[in-house]
Amino acid sequence: MHKSFTPSAASPAEIHLYTAQEFEGLTADPFKGARAIAAGQAFVASAGQAVLVSGEDGALAHILFGLGNGRDALGVAALAARLPEGDYTIARPSGLGFADIAAGWADGAYRFDRYLKEQAAPPRLVIPAGEDGEALSREADAIAHLRDLVNTPASDMGPPALEAEVAAMADRFGARLTVVTGDALLAENYPMVHAVGKAATFAPRFLELEWGDAAHPELALVGKGVTFDSGGLNIKGGDGMRIMKKDMGGAAHAIAMAELIMGAGLKVHLKLYVPAVENAIAGNAFRPGDILSSRKGLTVEIDNTDAEGRLILADALARASEGDPDLLLDFATLTGAARVALGPDLAPLYTDDEALAEAVLAGSKTSGDPVWRMPLWDPYLADLKSPIADLVNSGGRFAGSITAALFLKQFVSARSWAHFDVWAWRKGKYGRPEGGAACGLRAVWAMLQTRYSG
Template sequence: MSPLIDRKSGKRSVTTIELVDAASLPTMEQKLGATHRQWLTSLGFRPTMGAVAVLPNNAGGISRVIVGVDRKDPLAALGSLPQRLPDGIYQLSEDSIIEDRELLALGWALGAYRFERYRKATRPVAQLLVEPSTLRAVLPLMEAVFEVRDLVNTPTEDMGPAELSAAIHAHATEHKAKVTEWVGDELLENNFPTIHAVGRASHRPPRLIELTWGKNSNPKLVIVGKGVCFDTGGLDIKPSDGMRWMKKDMGGAAHAIALAGMVMKARLPVRLTLLVPAVENAIAGNAMRPGDVIRTRAGHTVEVDNTDAEGRLVLCDALAYGVEQSPDLIVDFATLTGAARVALGPELPALFTNRDQLADEVIGAAEAVHDPMWRLPLWRPYRRMLESYVADFANAGPSRHGGAITAALYLERFVPESQNWMHLDTYAWNDGDRPAHPRGGEAQGLRAFFKFLANRYS
């Protein structure tokens, strides 16, 4: 059941929602009768963010719903209501104090999300009546976010490299795109050695999945997503609490797949290449070892300082392959470092790019659609933290300082200075419930990047 309903789809019983803050409370109270004003007083209602008051009618039903909001956060304004309000159909009052109906509707839709693959909900979510134009604008965004959440929430047993491939094939079928894959030892035969090294110890063979779509004459866009379907840490094994949620380590791939789907659905005039290196970083007799040296696709030799810094290894071969296409832009998404979470917390993805203008444009898009991110620097003096005495450089180093930056600097080694490149280090997860952001897998930066791409290639 969709959380959003087209207003023109037929007559029905609808309850009105009134948004209110401290400034608008007196005006709103003037609209109410004495009984309802007394009811609000009895409830001790205060127009703070997230406060909800259900006003009864004389028949024992709901007359209207009063909701406290922060005008600066339209996405969250309705984000908790689909799960909190009684089953039914609701609509916003015509004189809403927040004018952006699309963001309000999107917040409602995102707050209605439930992951029901293994456990069905016991009650339906409430539904919001919206204008047809609002529905057309919001549905593609909702579907893309839901796809990221579903992919990330699915346990690795049901979301391995082959299942990621199936998700990409589904988009290819829908949009008449082409898919090419290199699986297992084909990676070595076709010069993708780091992807193979990370995934070879798993019983499920590693693979690189490539989707291509669009006219050759259009600007080339490469989207890359880290697809580590589970990360034990390898021989540098994670402790149990660090391994508990590593089903989400393919969150970068989930973002890349969903973004590629949005690009194709919107028919942006680009020649799209989606690259997902999909592996499981497992432990077996043939697992890569600390101290091993790998010669990458780009020709650099890399010493494996830590097998738990595997995401940058699978990405570097994919980036090198993307660079060979001489694209207008490369964008990669990865749940790459805990250091980014230490620096910015769980809600702010870390943006890195070698172009100030690109940073300004995507951050502007992020602010416009309320999908935040924060730029961190490619501080090149920190390259010394990845020095190796036996190889060109290492994948990690002894210092834990600036870990998100050093990871991005590692990736930058595989991107020529002349190449436009952006890297998002995302958490792809909500540790708890927030309005419009339920606990579990999350799309972070997805809507911002789509807005940016739509602006760039419109």
């Protein structure tokens, strides 16, 4: 079971969840003196407010916690982030589904402690009888793995380490992994993966994992695996480069999704594709003005070497489309423009499949994981035209997330495709730890379970 969950506890502290409206109308104490204690601490159940009450023996016995308007499905993350080690049970859920409570709890209890001398144990939530503890644990473990991958610095999470992570997952689930490395990428027709990664100390590589019964519908996942992005010769400034260890966040999302799919035994034929590179600077680095060939056969003029993620994704999407998958999904930390439009928490969704869009948004509503559909506005393709190649890799500042998605679309021939331009990073909002974060993962997982439940 996930380390912040437990199936039972001898004497757990009781958590009482209230929205502000519910607490205002409270006419009876949930435990002795609750309303008086709350009044003494000005508790009105605003989002994130908490009152901790000890029992006669001095041990923590009751917690009042505020959910504000109750719209944040993962609102209890702020509570799990501040509670000490110990066991806790939900005495009053305030209408939240237990899956949301468990997801929020694991989110707030998470700590990246790989490099810390002091490693505290997290608070543990009691999973009551009747709840699917295994499924809740799989989700919490997959998201924690995603966050660990993103939080690990590039010195320990370069292309070889990312390959090792996928290899370990393949061994765990009996999947088959194929890896193409270095100059072999040219022989195997991944020219843009090679071009982006060839200047780095660690050779670029293309990872392809296969799992499941080939008679089942093929589900293809693609994740952008730029383990560090200097910007290349269009070098980023210091502030822009500071957290670029997270530029493999798309790969982390795809890996976590594959882990969920295989762990649950979903009835699909899974293909996972991860182009893993570092966008570094050396004498052989690709340059602005270069023209690259691609696996699809389209040529690309390089306008900006800091628009490298879409190049490696283009080869990966072309490869994934060759299997004629029932569904193709890609995750990428692709553009700052998506953050300007939607911020770090909303996952931008791009697809021209109306049924798929509706299914993802339904999964978002079910899971409480926010996703926002963005337009694949074809007239903006004009911004990607080059006079000397089929495409240019950067459409400029205007509508940057849309033009990036349109660029990717040119390399997709699958019958159904969706692109998620995720950020994979979060500041310390709601008391949750700053660093790597899942974005849209629970929404997509809810959609996939519904789509392939038969």
